[in-house]
Amino acid sequence: MNATRQTHWDEEVDLLVFGAGAGGMTAALVAHHEGIKVLVCEKTDAVGGITSTSGGTTWVPGTSLSTSAGVPDSVDDARRFLASVVGDRGGDEAREAFLQSGPAAIDELQRISDVKFVAATAHPDYVTGPGAAFGGRALAPVAFDGRLLGAEFVRVRPPRKEFMGLGGMMVARTDLDALLAPFASTKNFSRTLAVVGRYVMDRLRYPRGTQLVMGNALAARLFYSLRKQNVEVRFETPLIELVIEQGEVTGAVVEQKGAGKKRIRARRGVVLATGGITRHPVLRKQLFPAGAGPLSLSPNTHTGDGVDSALKINAQLNDGHDSPGLWMPCSILRSRDGQDSVWPHIILDRAKPGLIAVNSRGERFVNESDSYHDFVMGMLRDSESGGGKGDSVPAHLIVDAAFIRDYGLGLLMRERSRSRIASFEKAGYLIKGNTLAELAAKLGIDAAGLERTVDTYNRDAAQGQDPAFHRGASVVNRFNGDAAQKPNPCVRPIGPGPYYAVTVWPADLACSAGLEGNANGQVLDNNGHAIPGLYACGNDLASIFRGTYPGPGTTLGPAIVFGWRVAKYAARAVPGASGARQLDPVAPKPRVTV
Structure with missing residues (x-):
């Protein structure tokens, strides 16, 4: 809406934020702290968006938390690291702003709110390069007690159902081993009783467990902080269009449930944080590679409302450079009722020794132990090199029976029960072959190619080597492998059948x-x-890493830091001023009030 006359406003605020994910809620919290009136409009009936279903790891270099954890990190090292990873892909100014502001943003967010992080002492960057870190940069949100939200606990979007046990129980990574082997030790049994007991009590009052971890804890902490500080979050209020007057965005039209359309003036500006274009019906087809298909881990409501509204007023779209999306390889357990289970293969199986990934030719195409994003980029590249025939989309993870016993595979956790393994076979999720040829036939891939691939892999694996793809050569490969496997934590031969x-x-x-x-x-x-x-x-803002994926949490880190920078800038800008405002939001300046 490019207004040519005085716009009638139904209400006025200083900063109008669309989207209650990590970025939007951070912007709202910081802007409120700066003394300006904020309204958050959320399209759905719950906060969190992608944040709530994520691992919650937040990549911010050089924070004081890294020093507190005993793994001090350096912004200068991170700068060298990103220069080697991102190279000449552009975005240097924004990336430098992220590096300079990150430590201050995290410090202030922890000081003014209930958002709390701890730096991981061991969580390496995903790419090898000068300045790469083994620990300190990846920040994990501290677990949160959802009971503190009372009746509004239901306003926190649940994590993916695949990440909850017993129909609604979140499990911290540190508790996973205990719950997978509760009778292995007294300690495991005691911890299992504590976790499950808490969950049983929760279900007497709540629709799911209230012990929140990972991204769900981060989303809940942000929402709890907004509620404590009386910042309004208006649910089921999507953005309809932006209002622009004399070249300046002055507000927006929303569709508020039960109240119809409203025009809201935003004296300091409008912030778009609506989750990106992952499910935009046109932009996805336009930008995403054909081999990627429609599968997405983002909520169904992330249809690109913010980006779409900005494009209508001549905003610039960045195609993501190397890749429009950031990826995870996922397996799917089909359900008769249509409620399929989608499992992201992140760290529990791909990096472990004794697994290979093959394409339709039965050939390996990527280092299976690399990050989830780089693994899928390998899938897409291999398909494109084959003329776009989709040779590696889908791909197949091949293991022997011992691997499932030791590590599990996808939705099937470490498993010795033959009946449970058989149930996944019956469901069509797990494919079994007594021979490689039989497995290949069931998968519809080249049998001779698979047999050659396994023979070659096994010959090298017997020496702990992988000359084809160098598994185990990088720090992150070794970290996610099995330290007990010598000499290479990511490589061991595939044993005799049956194969899965x-x-x-x-x-x-x-x-x-x-x-x-x-x-x-x-x-x-x-x-x-x-x-x-x-x-x-x-995700409404193009990635500062330009389609690369440097380390764990490199979406949430910039979301939070740029939410902080946006709030600082908008709070200190003079209302009504037009054009580029030359203010540094990091340097302290007098607060301007309306």
Whole structure:
């Protein structure tokens, strides 16, 4: 809406935020702390978006938390690291702003709210390069007691059902081993009783367990902080269109449940944090590779509302450079009722010794122990090199029976029970072959190719080597492998049959493509100029890593830091000023009030 006359407003605020994920809620918290009136409009009936279903790891270099954890990290090292990973792909100014602001953003967020992190002492960057870190950069949200939210606990979007046990129990990674082997030791049994007992008591009052971890804990902590500080979150209120007057975004039209359309003036600007374009019906087809398909880990409601509204007023779209999406390989357990289970293969199986991934030719195509994003990029590249025939989409993870016993495979955790293994076979999730040829026939792939591949792999694996793809050569490979496997934690021969396989497909977990923005999160137009009054963060803002995936949490880190920068900039900008506002949101300046 490009208004040519005085707009009638139904209400007015200083900062209008669309989307209650990590980026949007951070922007709202910080802006409120700066003394301006904030309204958060959320399209759905719950906060969290992609954040709530994620692992919650937040990648921010150089924080004081890294020092507190005994693994001090350096912004200078991170700068060298990103220069080697991202190279000349662009976005240097925004990336530098992220590096400079990250430590201050995390410190202040922890100081002014109930958001709490702890730096992981061991959680390495995903790519090898100068300045790469083994620990300190990956920040994990501290577990949260959902009971503190009372009746509003239902407003926190649940995690993926595949990540909950017993129909609604979240399990911390540190508790996983105990719950998988409760009778292995007194300690395991005691911990299992504590976790399950708490969950049983929760279900007497709540629809799911209230012990929240990972991304669900982060989303809940942000929401709890907003509630404590009386920042309004208006649910089921999607963005309809932006209002632009004399070249400046001055507000937006929303559709509020039960109240119809409203025009809300935003004196300091509008922040777009609506989750990105992962499910936008046009932009997904336009930008995403054909081999990727429709599978997405983002909520169904992430249809690109924020990006779409900005494009209608001449905003610039960045295609994500190397990749429009950030990826995870996922297997699917089909259900008769249509409620399929989608399992992201993150760290529990792919990096472990004795697993290979093959394409339709029965050949390996990637280092199976690399990060989930790089694994899928290997899938997509292999398919493109084959003329777009989809040779590696889908791909198949091949193991022997001993592997399932030792590590599990996908939805099937470490398992010795023959009946449970058989149940996954019957469901069509786990494919079994007594011989490689039989397995290949069931998968519909080249049998001779698979047999050659396993023979070659086994010959090298017997020496702990992988000359084809160098598994175990990088720090992250070894970290996610099995330290007990010598000499290479990621390599061991595949034993005799029976053999098993699960099929994996590319699924996006977030966007790299999005609105082009500057160092302050201002959205740029197609001439490269900032659109006054319009900001973006989270997945609505193009990734500062340009389609690369440097380390764990490299979507949430920038979402939070740019939410912080947007809030600082908008709070200190003079209301009504047009054009680029030359203010540094990091340096302290007098607060301007309305």
